[in-house]
Amino acid sequence: MDKKNRTDETSREPRDADGLTEAEFLRGYDAGDYARPSVAADMVIFTVSDEREENYRKLPKRLLRVLLIRRGGHPHLGRWALPGGFVRPHETTEQAAARELREETGVDRVYLEQLHTFSDAGRDPRAWVMSCAYMALVDGRGLEVRAGDDADRAAWFELAYRLKSESREHLDEGGMRHVRRYELKLALETDEAAAGENGAERIELTAVVERSRTRTNRASADEYRIVESGGLAFDHAKIIAMAIERLRGRAETTDLALHLMPERFTLTELQQVYEAILDRELLKAAFRRKAEPLVEKTDDYTENAGHRPSRLYKWSREEWGDYR
Numbered sequence: 001m002d003k004k005n006r007t008d009e010t011s012r013e014p015r016d017a018d019g020l021t022e023a024e025f026l027r028g029y030d031a032g033d034y035a036r037p038s039v040a041a042d043m044v045i046f047t048v049s050d051e052r053e054e055n056y057r058k059l060p061k062r063l064l065r066v067l068l069i070r071r072g073g074h075p076h077l078g079r080w081a082l083p084g085g086f087v088r089p090h091e092t093t094e095q096a097a098a099r100e101l102r103e104e105t106g107v108d109r110v111y112l113e114q115l116h117t118f119s120d121a122g123r124d125p126r127a128w129v130m131s132c133a134y135m136a137l138v139d140g141r142g143l144e145v146r147a148g149d150d151a152d153r154a155a156w157f158e159l160a161y162r163l164k165s166e167s168r169e170h171l172d173e174g175g176m177r178h179v180r181r182y183e184l185k186l187a188l189e190t191d192e193a194a195a196g197e198n199g200a201e202r203i204e205l206t207a208v209v210e211r212s213r214t215r216t217n218r219a220s221a222d223e224y225r226i227v228e229s230g231g232l233a234f235d236h237a238k239i240i241a242m243a244i245e246r247l248r249g250r251a252e253t254t255d256l257a258l259h260l261m262p263e264r265f266t267l268t269e270l271q272q273v274y275e276a277i278l279d280r281e282l283l284k285a286a287f288r289r290k291a292e293p294l295v296e297k298t299d300d301y302t303e304n305a306g307h308r309p310s311r312l313y314k315w316s317r318e319e320w321g322d323y324r
Helices: 003-011 022-027 093-105 192-198 236-253 256-260 267-278 284-294
Strands: 038-050 062-071 084-086 111-118 129-137 151-170 176-190 201-215 220-228 295-301 311-315
Touching: 038 093, 038 236, 038 256, 038 267, 062 093, 062 176, 062 267, 084 093, 093 111, 093 129, 111 236, 129 236, 129 256, 151 201, 151 236, 176 236, 201 236, 220 236, 236 256, 236 267, 256 267, 267 284, 267 311, 284 295
Parallel strands: 038 129
Antiparallel strands: 038 062, 038 084, 062 151, 111 129, 151 176, 176 201, 201 220, 295 311
16 A cells, blocks of 8 residues: 555544444434433531620630521422523533632632532422532631522531441341431521521521442442431531542541631640530640641730730741741
């Protein structure tokens, strides 16, 4: 074969089994041949805030909170839900999540990571809607949240997620299924000054989420199921459960919790944040050994705190450079 024929052969467009080039195939392609879901971006936004303390000399306890909105329209009218919305044309799911975060909290450039894609049939009564959920961590001090277009209220709920029961069973085909049931408690309490005309109030939502892990000699699979929704809309109890498990797992092995801290903080405040996330007390000496490579001292100390001044720390420049 001469050079000219070889050039013609290699430059020829590939054709499929019907003899079509890609351009010809696309001209005849009908997207309506396949059902297409709507895609939403839902946000699990965590912060850690102080518990009210009557004794000003006593250090306030830190509480883990999640942002919820009360739905102002159907479906699930009046129920509490995660903030979120539909992905717009020419927008990635991450861009939609960042937009929702700005609209609800007024902040951006914070820690944001994709959590999971939720695609169970019937999770939204309107239509086939897949949710690409994201987890965000924000320093909530001085942050004023606001409800979006489809909500009539937004508020930070105190969060508790604890093991309720567990069981194990051997499978006939080999392997084991480990089932854990968790109780998810969400509480909102406002005093008269904060509540305004509505007066003081307390709202409690309690859901139960089951996590089933099946293991064989070849594979391992996790499945989450909502046993009780506790008044939360859609499958958001499951999304929150997966997010808190992700947050706890990452906090154990990484510096993720630092994203919840202000620019300057004490080591005691940092330890309290870790304790709020992990829902357990930590030994002071062991925690400080773990935190030492992540932070560095400043020349500043706490003022007007009602107790002995404490040195303030910041993210380690060696670890993070000048990005903070």
